[in-house]
Amino acid sequence: MSEEKKTTRKEIKAGKVLKKIMADHFYELDEAARTGSKKIAWCTSVGPAELLRGMGFLVYYPENHGAMLGATRMATELIPYANAVGYSPDICSYLTSDVGSYLQKKTPLTRAYNIESVPRPDVLVFNTNQCRDVQDWFAWYARELNVPLIGIHTHRDIGQIREYQIQDIAKQTEDLIPALEEISGEKFDMDRFKEAVALSRRTSELWRECLEAAAAIPSPWTFFDATIHMGPAVVARGTKEAVDYYELLLAELQERIRSGIAAVDGERHRIYWEGMPIWGKLRALSEQFASLKTCVVASTYCNSWIFDQLDPEEPFESMGRAYTELFIVRDEPYKEQYIKDCYERFRFDGILFHDAKTCPNNSNNRYGMPERLSEKLGIPVLTINGDLNDLRCYSEEQAKTNIEAFIEQLDER
Numbered sequence: 001m002s003e004e005k006k007t008t009r010k011e012i013k014a015g016k017v018l019k020k021i022m023a024d025h026f027y028e029l030d031e032a033a034r035t036g037s038k039k040i041a042w043c044t045s046v047g048p049a050e051l052l053r054g055m056g057f058l059v060y061y062p063e064n065h066g067a068m069l070g071a072t073r074m075a076t077e078l079i080p081y082a083n084a085v086g087y088s089p090d091i092c093s094y095l096t097s098d099v100g101s102y103l104q105k106k107t108p109l110t111r112a113y114n115i116e117s118v119p120r121p122d123v124l125v126f127n128t129n130q131c132r133d134v135q136d137w138f139a140w141y142a143r144e145l146n147v148p149l150i151g152i153h154t155h156r157d158i159g160q161i162r163e164y165q166i167q168d169i170a171k172q173t174e175d176l177i178p179a180l181e182e183i184s185g186e187k188f189d190m191d192r193f194k195e196a197v198a199l200s201r202r203t204s205e206l207w208r209e210c211l212e213a214a215a216a217i218p219s220p221w222t223f224f225d226a227t228i229h230m231g232p233a234v235v236a237r238g239t240k241e242a243v244d245y246y247e248l249l250l251a252e253l254q255e256r257i258r259s260g261i262a263a264v265d266g267e268r269h270r271i272y273w274e275g276m277p278i279w280g281k282l283r284a285l286s287e288q289f290a291s292l293k294t295c296v297v298a299s300t301y302c303n304s305w306i307f308d309q310l311d312p313e314e315p316f317e318s319m320g321r322a323y324t325e326l327f328i329v330r331d332e333p334y335k336e337q338y339i340k341d342c343y344e345r346f347r348f349d350g351i352l353f354h355d356a357k358t359c360p361n362n363s364n365n366r367y368g369m370p371e372r373l374s375e376k377l378g379i380p381v382l383t384i385n386g387d388l389n390d391l392r393c394y395s396e397e398q399a400k401t402n403i404e405a406f407i408e409q410l411d412e413r
């Protein structure tokens with residue numbers, strides 16, 4: 001049997017600043033919602049945040065709230081309330097746990113920040129680049145709160161991206177402006193928009209550098225750390241605070257590399273995580289991998305907030321490009337090549353696919369990809385069944401045993 005010992009996670013010092021950024025994000029939204037001092041836009045996680053920031057909106061991300069519902073394990077109890085109003089247990093469990101949270105008037109923001117409820121939106125803005133669920137999710141709130149719903153419809157399952165597709169998304173983004181001007185009561189200001197795009201681009205470059213720090217052997221941090229530290233890349237991109245934060249985090253990771261500090265002491269194996277995190281089990285999984293001297297060094301999920309293509313000189317086109325070139329929008333050959341490129345960079349010795357029951361969009365194990373990649377790269381793969389938020393779909397004992405057997409298989413190679 002593989003050796004399994006109790007371990008503790010090594011805290012990242014920048015975490016203190018991270019906590020403050022996340023708290024300030026919610027306090028600012030809460031105050032604006034209570035006083036009406038600023039307009040609030042709800043935005044999908046890879047939606048047109050730069051445009052919204054550039055037009056003076058505060059931006060709130062329901063998917064971030066969904067992840068909090070998962071991480072605090074409130075989701076499993078709340079999902080049935082959304083099922084009861086007709087939202088199937090088989091669709092996105094961010095959606096169902098968030099709607100359940102609204103119906104039950106329970107939010108993790110209360111315990112974390114003493115905030116009673118999520119901020120009421122003035123407008124709901126989606127991009128279907130990741131899935132259709134986000135549009136249906138926002139449509140529920142549009143009906144419930146009588147708030148305008150606008151969005152962008154992205155081409156999906158794309159191999160080679162065509163210029164007409166980029167121009168289409170750029171135009172759809174631009175077309176949001178009149179509705180947003182009416183809601184905000186302010187005229188669109190190109191310079192302010194370009195500034196938000198530039199800050200978002202810089203955030204993205206730094207976030208990439210942080211993630212790529214895990215190419216070092218031993219790795220200075222893990223996928224489980226990154227799922228926490230990606231907070232500002234998600235909720236604060238387009239702001240100076242996010243840029244400052246990733247400069248700080250990057251310096252700390254580089255210092256760890258210089259000093260040979262490993263996230264997992266005695267790192268013996270390196271793994272790629274493909275698919276959604278299992279939010280309610282991050283700690284347990286992190287500890288299991290650490291005890292098996294295995295570092296999860298890279299993931300598709302955390303890489304999804306790298307938007308290198310953003311360019312303030314071509315703000316609409318570059319947003320179209322950045323939000324279309326995403327992994328989740330692409331076809332299978334592209335995705336396989338992407339993971340192969342990650343393999344060259346991060347030198348992992350196995351891939352774990354998470355088949356998330358309620359998110360087919362982020363479960364890439366279903367059409368033979370694990371087998372094809374295993375053959376091409378000559379490394380083993382493991383699929384575990386679970387879910388991002390609905391822990392009823394996850395058997396912890398079974399996953400634990402499967403992971404242990406997988407690491408034994410790596411030991412034997």
Ligand code: SF4
Binds near residue numbers: 095131134362
């Ligand atoms: S991509 Fe998956 S997890 Fe994200 S909103 Fe869509 S269905 Fe939910």
